[in-house]
Amino acid sequence: MTRSSKKGPYVDERLLKKILGKKSTETGVIKTWSRACVISPEMVGFIFGVHNGKTHLEVSVNEDMVGHRLGEFAPTKKFIKHGGRMQKELEQAKKEGEIAAAQSAKAAPATGTTAKK
Numbered sequence: 001m002t003r004s005s006k007k008g009p010y011v012d013e014r015l016l017k018k019i020l021g022k023k024s025t026e027t028g029v030i031k032t033w034s035r036a037c038v039i040s041p042e043m044v045g046f047i048f049g050v051h052n053g054k055t056h057l058e059v060s061v062n063e064d065m066v067g068h069r070l071g072e073f074a075p076t077k078k079f080i081k082h083g084g085r086m087q088k089e090l091e092q093a094k095k096e097g098e099i100a101a102a103q104s105a106k107a108a109p110a111t112g113t114t115a116k117k
Contacts, residue, residue, distance in 0.1 A: 009038035009067075019046055031056050035071025050074035 003010060012034040019030065024045030031049040044063055049056030050070045057074040065073070081087070 009040070010036060011040050012037040016040075016042070019043060029056070029058055032070065035069065035074065037070050039065045039068055039070060041066055052076045 012032070015030070015032055015034055015037055019027070019042060024047075027046065029047050029049045031051070033051045035050060039061055043061045044066065046061055048059045048061065048070060050059050050073065051057075052074045053076050059070060059073045083090075
């Protein structure tokens, strides 16, 4: 559910204090745990270390990110591919096919380079 328009966007005051009056080139990574903080135009150019539950992921803020939340750019879950034994067999067959294609491509020019008289 979105925030009420009469309240305005949520911007963490402590985060604003860290960036007000500073240049983005002077400051390094600004660590924050406030994933719900909305990115405001004053934050453009800064690099934030947004906590994902385990570590701080660096998020470089640009103009296209204004209005979004910091947490959107620091995923909390790591995707591990689907599959199991069947998936491994398919990948192995694909890899063997690529190797065979590479070997046939390598062998084809060697036989086709005979000189014509």
